[in-house]
Amino acid sequence: CQYCRLDAIREAVDNAIADPYNIKQSIYTDKKPLKVLAIGNSFSEDCMLYLWDLLNSVGIQSTLAFLHIGSCSIDKHWSLACSGEEKYEYHKKDSSEPWRITKSNMINGVKDEDWDAIVFYQNAFNFGFIDTYGNLDNLLGFVRENATNKDVKFLWNLTWAYQGDFEDWRFEKYGNDQENVQLIMAERIYCICISAAGIFFVFSTLLYILIRS
Numbered sequence: 001c002q003y004c005r006l007d008a009i010r011e012a013v014d015n016a017i018a019d020p021y022n023i024k025q026s027i028y029t030d031k032k033p034l035k036v037l038a039i040g041n042s043f044s045e046d047c048m049l050y051l052w053d054l055l056n057s058v059g060i061q062s063t064l065a066f067l068h069i070g071s072c073s074i075d076k077h078w079s080l081a082c083s084g085e086e087k088y089e090y091h092k093k094d095s096s097e098p099w100r101i102t103k104s105n106m107i108n109g110v111k112d113e114d115w116d117a118i119v120f121y122q123n124a125f126n127f128g129f130i131d132t133y134g135n136l137d138n139l140l141g142f143v144r145e146n147a148t149n150k151d152v153k154f155l156w157n158l159t160w161a162y163q164g165d166f167e168d169w170r171f172e173k174y175g176n177d178q179e180n181v182q183l184i185m186a187e188r189i190y191c192i193c194i195s196a197a198g199i200f201f202v203f204s205t206l207l208y209i210l211i212r213s
Contacts, residue, residue: 033094035113038066039077039106039143040121040157045091047119047157052093065092066119067109073123078135081106081142107146114149120199121157140199154199 034055038044044066055062067088069076080087090104092112110118120139126132140154 033061033063035063035116036065036119037109037113037115037117038119038121038157039109039139040066040119041068041072041123042070043124044068044119044121044157048091053096056096063092063094063113065090065109065112067104067106071123071125073126074120074133074139075135077106077120078139078142081139106142110143110146111148115147115152116149117153117155118143118147119155119157156199 036048036051038048045068048064048066052062052064067090069080069088084105084107086103086105088104088106088109090102090109090112091099092102093099120136122132144152144154
């Protein structure tokens with residue numbers, strides 16, 4: 001079952017935190033792969049890049065994929081959902097072979113598998129500002145309507161702050177202050193995740209926030 005698979009991930013992460021040099025075999029016995037799709041950008045790539053290997057190392061089969069456009073915003077994702085343009089790099093991994101990369105549009109990525117979870121994300125320069133989430137409900141509705149698994153869970157990919165000496169004119173919106181970015185992120189993202197229909201977990205590296213929620 002889906003929740004058994006999430007329990008197995010919880011166990012694997014707890015074991016890794018308690019004793020990072022002693023990876024233990026998971027009690028997970030369900031042979032059905034955990035299937036996760038991310039609709040995002042480079043942050044999504046960072047979160048997914050080593051996840052298949054980590055899950056596989058504790059005996060959890062998975063099929064992972066992400067629709068990637070660098071710095072892509074919620075508004076741009078929604079525009080591409082409406083247009084059907086094949087602007088995404090579609091990265092997919094379900095074995096020890098390297099990630100397969102093809103061109104895709106959003107709907108084909110959404111329909112490619114019976115995803116257990118689909119992850120969303122706002123780009124780094126907009127995540128702290130409520131007025132940049134106007135099309136989030138539209139995007140969620142489009143994806144839910146086209147998902148082949150009607151029990152799919154929607155997750156949110158938590159943004160992490162840039163390093164303290166990062167310089168970019170878009171970062172000035174946050175006062176060029178890493179601590180300020182973290183505070184804004186916590187306030188805005190949790191507000192969005194709580195209020196947006198269908199989003200009930202926060203997704204981050206190693207699924208840690210997801211499985212501790």
